[in-house]
Amino acid sequence: MSALSRREFIKISGYTTSALLASRLITACGKAAEEAGPIHLVLGSYVFGNVPDVYKKIVGDYTAKNPNLTIDFEFADYSGFMDKLTTEIAAGTQPDIAMLIPDSLPKYFAQGLLLDLEDFVKAANVDKTQWYAHAWEGLQFGADQHTYAVPLTFDADVLWYNKGLFDKAGAKLPDETWTYDTLVEAAQALTVKEGDNVTQWGLGIGWEPWYQLMEMFGVYPWDGQNFQKSQFDKPEVIDAIQKAADFYVKYGTTPVQPPNSGLAVNGADVQFMAGNMAMMLGGTWMTQTYLDPTSGIKDFEFDNAFSPANPATGTPLTVGQPNVFIIFKKTEYPEESWKLVNELVVSETGQNALGSNVEIPALKSAAEGTYKKDWLDKLGHPDVQLVTMDKYTDNVQFGLLDENTWMVEVDNQLDAVWKGADVAATCTALAQKLDGLLGEAKTKYGG
Amino acid sequence: MAGLAELGRAKLRWGRPRRGMPFRRMPRHLVIENLWAFGFLALSLIGLVILTLGPILVSFYLSFTDWDALGAPNLVGLRNFIALAHDKTFFRALWNTIYYTLVSVPAGMIISLALAMALNRSLRGIGLFRTLFMIPVISSTVATALLWGLMLDPYIGLVNYLLQLAHLPTSGWLTDTRMAMPAIILMSVWKGLGYNMVLFLAGLQGIPQELREAARIDGANVWNEFVHITLPMLSPTTFFVLVISIISSFQVFDQTWVLTKGGPQESTITLVYYVYQTGFQQLRMGYASAIAYVLFFITLIVVMLQWVTQRRWVFYQ
Numbered sequence: 001m002s003a004l005s006r007r008e009f010i011k012i013s014g015y016t017t018s019a020l021l022a023s024r025l026i027t028a029c030g031k032a033a034e035e036a037g038p039i040h041l042v043l044g045s046y047v048f049g050n051v052p053d054v055y056k057k058i059v060g061d062y063t064a065k066n067p068n069l070t071i072d073f074e075f076a077d078y079s080g081f082m083d084k085l086t087t088e089i090a091a092g093t094q095p096d097i098a099m100l101i102p103d104s105l106p107k108y109f110a111q112g113l114l115l116d117l118e119d120f121v122k123a124a125n126v127d128k129t130q131w132y133a134h135a136w137e138g139l140q141f142g143a144d145q146h147t148y149a150v151p152l153t154f155d156a157d158v159l160w161y162n163k164g165l166f167d168k169a170g171a172k173l174p175d176e177t178w179t180y181d182t183l184v185e186a187a188q189a190l191t192v193k194e195g196d197n198v199t200q201w202g203l204g205i206g207w208e209p210w211y212q213l214m215e216m217f218g219v220y221p222w223d224g225q226n227f228q229k230s231q232f233d234k235p236e237v238i239d240a241i242q243k244a245a246d247f248y249v250k251y252g253t254t255p256v257q258p259p260n261s262g263l264a265v266n267g268a269d270v271q272f273m274a275g276n277m278a279m280m281l282g283g284t285w286m287t288q289t290y291l292d293p294t295s296g297i298k299d300f301e302f303d304n305a306f307s308p309a310n311p312a313t314g315t316p317l318t319v320g321q322p323n324v325f326i327i328f329k330k331t332e333y334p335e336e337s338w339k340l341v342n343e344l345v346v347s348e349t350g351q352n353a354l355g356s357n358v359e360i361p362a363l364k365s366a367a368e369g370t371y372k373k374d375w376l377d378k379l380g381h382p383d384v385q386l387v388t389m390d391k392y393t394d395n396v397q398f399g400l401l402d403e404n405t406w407m408v409e410v411d412n413q414l415d416a417v418w419k420g421a422d423v424a425a426t427c428t429a430l431a432q433k434l435d436g437l438l439g440e441a442k443t444k445y446g447g
Numbered sequence: 448m449a450g451l452a453e454l455g456r457a458k459l460r461w462g463r464p465r466r467g468m469p470f471r472r473m474p475r476h477l478v479i480e481n482l483w484a485f486g487f488l489a490l491s492l493i494g495l496v497i498l499t500l501g502p503i504l505v506s507f508y509l510s511f512t513d514w515d516a517l518g519a520p521n522l523v524g525l526r527n528f529i530a531l532a533h534d535k536t537f538f539r540a541l542w543n544t545i546y547y548t549l550v551s552v553p554a555g556m557i558i559s560l561a562l563a564m565a566l567n568r569s570l571r572g573i574g575l576f577r578t579l580f581m582i583p584v585i586s587s588t589v590a591t592a593l594l595w596g597l598m599l600d601p602y603i604g605l606v607n608y609l610l611q612l613a614h615l616p617t618s619g620w621l622t623d624t625r626m627a628m629p630a631i632i633l634m635s636v637w638k639g640l641g642y643n644m645v646l647f648l649a650g651l652q653g654i655p656q657e658l659r660e661a662a663r664i665d666g667a668n669v670w671n672e673f674v675h676i677t678l679p680m681l682s683p684t685t686f687f688v689l690v691i692s693i694i695s696s697f698q699v700f701d702q703t704w705v706l707t708k709g710g711p712q713e714s715t716i717t718l719v720y721y722v723y724q725t726g727f728q729q730l731r732m733g734y735a736s737a738i739a740y741v742l743f744f745i746t747l748i749v750v751m752l753q754w755v756t757q758r759r760w761v762f763y764q
Contacts, residue, residue: 082727083727086516086517086727086730087516089516089517090516090732107515107517107730108517111515111517111518112518113517197611198602201602255601255602256619256622257622271603274603276602402730404729405728405729408708408724408728411710412709412711412712412713413712415710415711415712416712419624444513444515
């Protein structure tokens with residue numbers, strides 16, 4: 001390469017710098033032009049199945065009526081979406097609107113990330129008596145208990161069952177009289193073994209077996225909403241966990257899942273679909289998956305029944321939680337963001353269209369209307385879920401620890417219990433660990 | 448990099464190379480040539496600084512904070528590192544990572560070397576076999592892990608079904624605390640075989656045939672040839688495969704995330720998975736950064752040990 005003269009070097013540097021500056025100016029002008037034009041919102045949500053298409057349809061109709069608005073989506077499965085959202089918040093690029101489960105809200109509120117929705121909700125004249133009782137619970141923060149999130153859906157647990165396997169065994173189908181004891185008898189009767197191998201499971205337990213059985217017996221992992229102390233070392237809680245463990249260890253009716261399997265391919269929710277599990281105590285959120293015309297259950301007849309009751313009270317109790325929408329305070333368009341949230345979530349239209357495709361709409365009229373017509377009427381007992389939601393469901397307890405922290409810890413520790421470890425010792429150690437984790441969170445966030 | 452080397456050498460000749468000698472300025476044409484070199488390197492260097500060095504330095508700073516990715520970081524001094532010293536899960540993850548490395552690396556290297564030796568011949572169709580072994584390497588780890596998860600399902604999985612057919616005892620595999628990590632190691636070794644095989648194949652094909660012929664003339668059998676010719680001549684390749692395999696094994700994450708989420712009972716939690724769990728799930732980014740730095744130093748020490756000891760067993764021609 002021949003050497004440059006000083007003049008040539010300076011000339012080339014000058015041209016290059018000018019070109020860079022010019023391109024920067026053009027970009028800035030373009031951005032200014034863009035900002036003066038349509039309002040641009042970003043909506044983030046975890047999704048599954050056909051939910052993205054439902055979002056696009058509703059939003060498409062909305063933007064047709066509001067041509068000054070453009071809306072972009074950020075969709076992912078739950079854990080992918082939460083990872084992305086965390087990274088976006090760290091970078092300050094979070095969407096305007098997001099769908100979440102409420103366990104993240106205490107931290108988000110503590111860090112001042114959430115837009116206060118109290119005035120919007122009041123102006124919308126939301127009549128909370130028309131919604132499921134616990135749907136709006138845990139969404140208020142601060143000394144003035146203002147609302148910072150609105151519920152799209154709620155859910156509960158039911159007893160899914162394979163009618164064919166019951167008929168084959170000549171067993172009585174589950175009904176509202178079932179208690180824990182009836183469940184044990186039926187699970188044992190419907191478990192089939194060939195030697196040491198179980199070829200048909202009497203019972204599977206899906207999401208968080210310990211929580212479902214605790215709720216059944218009217219006990220809780222924490223001392224209340226905005227929890228302050230773990231209850232795992234309480235005798236009545238230990239007793240409920242023992243009753244859950246008995247299915248795995250004493251009766252041998254229930255397969256142990258890989259921890260945190262949730263909706264994984266080898267979780268009980270999905271194993272039930274394989275057809276060799278007579279019953280599955282699991283979430284109402286599986287309704288759309290089981291009834292999906294293309295990928296749902298086709299090989300056997302199935303139905304849902306009330307979660308078995310506590311023998312002492314005769315009342316079934318289950319646990320559920322909402323999917324909620326929040327608006328980040330950082331949004332440049334709080335009014336427009338609220339209008340979209342109102343359309344998607346608070347209005348009957350949104351509850352019917354979006355809510356009924358995600359889980360059970362939190363608005364009763366939508367649950368009893370569209371959701372029942374589109375999904376529940378395909379089941380033999382269409383009212384089970386609605387009655388359960390209305391009368392027999394508690395909310396998951398929320399606090400400064402999110403579910404990824406405390407429920408994962410519980411799953412890890414109780415996995416030993418499902419394999420025969422001492423329940424009392426494990427639960428006592430677990431209570432100490434959870435209180436320790438909560439203490440660390442309080443040190444950071446206060447409260 | 449050539450520019451830097453040139454600059455280094457230039458410094459020896461230009462400037463004041465020895466006491467008492469006159470100071471000599473670098474010729475102008477060399478200075479301009481070096482500036483051009485830096486100019487061409489600038490793009491890569493900017494990318495390196497912004498996308499690699501920058502995050503490394505920021506992560507180092509974050510390891511001394513309690514940052515949760517939601518608000519501003521607050522300095523907490525050595526609190527994260529002190530907490531690590533008392534964190535049972537951290538030591539569990541460290542042990543699991545070491546266990547994974549101690550089993551998967553030798554197993555992977557031995558099997559891939561055996562494969563490479565078997566495929567190091569000119570036969571019709573040998574290319575097909577080499578390609579088949581590379582297919583797991585180029586497949587997505589997540590997709591592969593999902594497949595293995597189904598195969599290893601204790602109730603509906605293919606592996607237990609075949610074991611039952613053969614009247615052999617079945618296993619809980621990913622639900623069994625004793626078998627979950629071996630199952631993950633099995634999957635990882637299977638997936639990585641093709642890559643190491645290709646490296647060993649290249650190394651084998653670089654061994655001069657004259658050496659083998661001379662050994663045979665001197666009466667060496669197959670084993671003698673392998674131990675005294677093949678292994679020593681292959682030692683540079685073996686060293687390279689060993690280093691990258693160990694570094695890669697310390698970073699195992701995808702398999703545990705897809706298959707077991709670190710369970711059952713933390714029997715498969717690894718250091719990188721623990722970093723992810725504390726950082727992105729528990730929003731303890733400062734603590735996660737501290738774990739990442741401990742992992743970095745462990746990896747650095749191990750690689751440096753390998754580098755120092757290579758003189759004893761690596762023979763370069």
